[in-house]
Amino acid sequence: IAGITQAPTSQILAAGRRMTLRCTQDMRHNAMYWYRQDLGLGLRLIHYSNTAGTTGKGEVPDGYSVSRANTDDFPLTLASAVPSQTSVYFCASSEFGLGTYEQYFGPGTRLTVT
């Protein structure tokens, strides 16, 4: 059982470049999330999707976009990367609406913007 896979594992990116972080889940969960993790700040929600075809903004959405064309994939795009987007990015999924509330996390992508 793979759960959630993220790619790449790590990336060094020049400022101004475009980058898409990939996230795929095989649990058929309807809800998916993107978080960034920064030291001392915990995880902060960037964008979410409660079901395929819909997306919403989280706490820190500026500079990021997402799409949810199908149930399994939830890519996160940085249109023009800036150094403040250096972070570890986690994708998560959950079964929204069934009352379990647990989110399952991927292994993360470590992104460095220079």
Next chain:
Amino acid sequence: AQSVTQLDSQVPVFEEAPVELRCNYSSSVSVYLFWYVQYPNQGLQLLLKYLSGSTLVKGINGFEAEFNKSQTSFHLRKPSVHISDTAEYFCAVSDLNAGNMLTFGGGTRLMVKP
């Protein structure tokens, strides 16, 4: 809006000693509460959760937490820690109006020393 405060950024403790990691939250409505653990270079894994019922919740790896509504706290405890418990621990809250959305605390790094 809800918020989560983890009062200790680092907790050093000797092996086989007891430990308590503190978590306080603020919310204007009823909440669900979670503790997640992150081992080095990995994603987050659910330790335990409080949705309703008994205020003492038992989780994996011998951890437990107690929900105290009057003190708006959800402290995590373990009576005897092992070296393998060395990790980052995150408290998170979701209120009944937020669906599956989680708000995380800043994290507490538990360092177990031999």
